[in-house]
Amino acid sequence: MKSYLSFSYLLVLLPLSLLAYQLVPQKIRRYVLLLMNYVFIFYFSRRGSVFIVLSTLSIYGAGLWIDSLTRKRKAAAQGLAREEKKALKARFQKKQRWILALVVVFNIGILLVLKYSGFVMENVHTLLGQPDARVPHFMQPIGLSFYTLSAVSYVTDVYRGQIEADRDLVRLSLFLSFFPTIMEGPICRYSDTAASINEAKRIRYEDLTYGAQRILWGLAKKLIIADRLNSLIKSAFLHYAKYDGTVAAVAAVLYTLQLYMEFSGTIDAVIGTGEIFGVRVPENFRQPFFAESISDFWARWHITLGTWFRDYIYYPISTSGPMKKLTMKSRKKLGNYYGPMLAGLVALFAVWLANGLWHGSAWSFIFFGMYHFVLLMVGRLCEPLIVRLLKALHIDRESKGYHVFRVVKTVILVMIGELFFRAHGLRAGLAMFGRICTSFHGQTLFDGTLLKMGMDGADYVIIALFLILVLWVSIQHEKGISIRDRIAAQPTALRWTVYYALLLAVVLFGAYGPGYVGIDPIYAGF
Amino acid sequence: MRDTLLEILEEIAPTVDFENCKTLIDDHKLDSLAILSLIAELEDAFDITIPTVEIVPANFNSVDAMAAMIERLEAED
Structure with missing residues (x-):
């Protein structure tokens, strides 16, 4: 059983879980669900299951600590003038930022070590001229890439004051380990699912x-x-x-x-x-193949990953102090369109590097991320030029024909990206793309080749x-x-x-x- | 405060009718790059910090919504 769509999951594990869940009294149902979550995780990766416990405990403690500092600050701010309140807030936020940084580094650190250390070591050995050196590869626990992002979003949202820290360790554990989402996401936020999972309704x-x-x-x-x-x-x-x-x-x-x-x-x-x-x-x-542009595609495909990157990487970088200064300065020199683009592109680069790496520790995934970064960058840089070109050619941007053209163009660009994503390494991806450009023969579609590859x-x-x-x-x-x-x-x-x-x-x-x-x-x- | 806000908006997007438009984000009158400029200018002009959680269409769709957000952030302890 490796998939939520396997017969052993759908016909045995899920019905048994639902039956057990339904038959136990309401009072203990959430504990039974928690037990089922951990049995599920333990079944897949015995040693790995310890990491989700560590992750849960770390965000539970950090959340409570950050929350207690917010309460202390609010109590101390009573009766203070605006400037004094701001100074007090800055002092407390400095401490809270340290707690947040520590717990984020701890959680992302586990992800980095388990997922990327082998890849980094391989490349270091190659650089040192020892490409055949043995490199230890850690086993990646089930759902690590998904629950780590949920854990980071929880503690960051507590820091931002968006949610209150959860005092109920069982509820927080249920949120992070909910077995139907642990294997392939979506990447849930605490405010999305924690309360309803914990309710454990009949x-x-x-x-x-x-x-x-x-x-x-x-x-x-x-x-x-x-x-x-x-x-x-x-x-x-x-x-x-x-x-x-x-x-x-x-x-x-x-x-x-x-x-x-x-x-x-x-x-x-x-x-x-x-x-x-x-x-x-x-x-x-949300119907990704109807997207009109690459940015529209990513607002429709793996939406929860995209919004995670937007909220926890893109905005924090593009609106940070140094980027804010850069935006104000460059807007004066480069104007309203290109001025803020520099800060936007720096943040976008970070997002797509992270996106590529999130998918796996291989150069082809980094290439995949950079491919989409370049497409988005070129799209933004050329937008004024395209507007002028369409005006000169008397093409209506709102016309159906232009809409269809944009959709087809986006689908083709996405498919090229997926070719590199699936290829056995970057070299194979480049070779396959090269073949498409140099040896595309229409007759291959009809000469029976495609009927000899496992499909009739x-x-x-x-x-x-x-x-x-x-x-x-x-x-x-x-x-x-x-x-x-x-x-x-x-x-x-x-x-x-x-x-x-x-x-x-x-x-x-x-x-x-x-x-x-x-x-x-x-x-x-x- | 409203006058300063309008001044900033008209400098960032001179062709937009800010007084009457209530769908600045939904109708793409302000794009993501204009929002980056706007955040930098508003933070500077009103001595506020616009947290990520506030960067949602509802807060930037109209001048009134932006003014309400600024007032709220100014009053925040």
């Missing part, structure tokens, strides 16, 4: 059916599309030297689809499981039909129409026909059993 029939539908939709995306595409994608990326640029381009397109179907399908299962427990887990996707004609037809369904659902969502609400409003017979049809589609067209090797959850590896 499961309601409506929540159970609503959640099960969402899980089924996720399962369909993974089994019918992501898993069915797996053998072709594996072969195209592993043996790229055997194929021309057409196969590399097809692999980039299909991998982007696979990644979306696998990750968003898993998030559907996570959100569905949350619904069953009465917990509203934040959405992580029926596979393509099934995938195409299900993609049309996903596209239709996405268009409805983009229009603000909730398909689930629409189905729920239908008569019982029609409603259940739809559910059974989807279940039947998964059973009949899902890629499982002999001859299929499902993909491992891609984001659980980050």
Whole structure:
């Protein structure tokens, strides 16, 4: 069991957990849930489970300490003049900043050591001319990259006065270790989920059916599309030297689809499981392939990671003292558009370096981050030029044609990025991209090559039909129409026909059993 | 305070009708770069610190919303 969409999780572990959760009395239900969370984590990484305990204890203590200083400051500020209050606040904030820094360094430090020390050591040895030297690689505990960011956001929000420190260690532990979100996120904030997880409400029939539908939709995306595409994608990326640029381009397109179907399908299962427990887990996707620009794409893809980087890296850097001075100075020299761009770009660089590294300790991930940084930077720098060009060519920015052009351009740029993301190392990524540019032959699409890579004609037809369904659902969502609400409003017979049809589609067209090797959850590896 | 605020806004985005527009962020009249300039200028002019948590569309969508935010931050202990 490595995935929320595996049969052992959906048919054994989850039902047993729900049963145990429902049968125990309300008074002890949250303790049972906490126990289930830790059993789940312990099952995957015995030694690793100690790190989530350390992380929880560190943010619990730091949160209370920071909070107590805020209370002391408020009591001492009674009756003081504004200037005196400001001086007092500055004094207390200095102490609080130290506590915050210590606990952030501790938590991020664990992440850095376990995730990146091997990569750093390898590169140091290579620089020293010992590329074959043995480097120890630590085992990365399950969910480390996800819960560390949630932990840092909690303690930072307490420091900022956005939330009060939690005095209930059980509630805080439940928030950080909630088993449906531990493996692949989304990256939850304390204010999103802590209260509802801790409430540990009895499961309601409506929540159970609503959640099960969402899980089924996720399962369909993974089994019918992501898993069915797996053998072709594996072969195209592993043996790229055997194929021309057409196969590399097809692999980039299909991998982007696979990644979306696998990750968003898993998030559907996570959100569905949350619904069953009465917990509203934040959405992580919003029709990303309808984005008009790269920045729009990142506001729709892995949303909780993007907002985390915005709130805890981009704004703190771009509005920091030195950057504020830089903005004011450069605005006088470079004007209103390019003036503030310098501070923005410094912060953006930090965000995309962190984003690349977050995905893994490899140069290809750093390249992936820098690729998106450059796209965003070029987009910002060229914006005035594009406005002038469109005016000269009499192209209406609001026209449908221009909108379609922007969407297609964004999708192509995203797919190029995903090619590097999936490739076996940076060198392989560059070689595959080079092949697309130099040896793209249209006839390869029809000469049978693509039918000899683990997918036959029926596979393509099934995938195409299900993609049309996903596209239709996405268009409805983009229009603000909730398909689930629409189905729920239908008569019982029609409603259940739809559910059974989807279940039947998964059973009949899902890629499982002999001859299929499902993909491992891609984001659980980050 | 409102006059100083308007002066700063008109210097950053001279073509925008700040008196009447209530959707400055939602309608992209002020973009993320203009917000960076605005934060730097407001902090300097009013001797306040605009924390990250305050950088939300609701606080920058209109002159009234910005004025209310500045007043709140000035009054904060």
